[in-house]
């Protein structure tokens with residue numbers, strides 16, 4: 141397909157509320173080396189977009205200034221070093237920014253083939269949350285098939301992906317979510333236990349569900365406020381992986397508990413990793429879950445899809461806390 145020199149992209153004009161969002165003409169990316177130009181059909185929204193819009197999460201050095209950490213579409217052009225895909229292939233991939241654009245450059249190592257059974261919106265909503273859940277539950281947390289994970293925010297994009305992956309792997313997954321109805325939906329997706337965190341402490345319910353032993357891995361998006369209770373629900377040799385700080389950046393760490401139970405506390409971000417490290421993660425995901433993806437057993441939960449020019453509404457939906465699963469932009 142022949143594209144004009146300029147393409148439409150979502151950017152922020154300054155920082156602030158959703159009214160700083162604009163869809164503007166930007167220069168079409170030119171690709172070389174191992175980069176692939178993707179003609180985007182859909183791009184997921186993430187909490188990082190809300191933070192970036194407010195000036196709290198700038199793109200890493202070298203990343204495009206526009207919004208969007210993931211996208212799906214058709215390969216449009218390839219650099220001379222690309223081996224994994226060809227023009228016309230349907231793909232989905234991770235980017236450090238600029239995914240919400242008609243055309244985006246993606247490193248071939250950050251791409252997965254988009255299976256036919258995934259619609260465009262599902263494919264555009266897949267990479268960030270599934271690869272985040274995979275990296276943190278399995279590669280960093282070391283979740284084993286017969287083990288149990290506690291996932292905070294089971295109702296969110298990452299949480300719903302974590303339920304799908306843990307269940308597929310044969311692990312048991314317990315979650316927290318913000319209402320009884322959201323807990324019910326998490327159980328429907330496969331969570332063995334869902335605790336409404338607004339009703340109080342999740343610790344007794346998690347300990348009861350594990351006969352006092354605790355869980356092998358906690359995937360946490362809350363941070364400081366949950367540090368102490370998270371340590372209390374970890375089984376010996378367990379790992380707490382912190383991926384978000386919705387509940388503050390500091391907390392009290394009981395080192396005696398950590399030491400005697402041989403616990404690990406790990407902080408993790410996917411976006412800022414190098415292309416080489418992302419390639420390793422994506423290849424490992426493909427090896428472990430590629431067959432399940434191809435067979436249609438892994439699909440993101442889609443909350444709503446908005447056309448790209450209604451990006452402000454999409455941000456408001458995600459910020460409202462009412463979305464269950466992913467909010468996505470469709471790109472005409």
Ligand SMILES: NC(=O)c1ccc[n+]([C@@H]2O[C@H](COP(=O)([O-])OP(=O)(O)OC[C@H]3O[C@@H](n4cnc5c(N)ncnc54)[C@H](OP(=O)(O)O)[C@@H]3O)[C@@H](O)[C@H]2O)c1
Nearest residue numbers: 187272292293295296297298317318361383384408409410
């Ligand atoms: N480090 C990384 O590489 C990385 C990558 C992707 C995402 N993240 C972070 O991971 C977090 C989740 O991302 P997402 O895309 O899933 O966002 P999302 O779709 O907006 O979901 C946010 C989730 O957080 C839950 N939550 C909020 N306060 C909570 C609390 N006190 N206890 C338990 N759960 C609580 C919400 O539950 P209810 O809505 O049911 O109340 C919701 O499920 C965000 O903080 C995001 O920035 C980090």
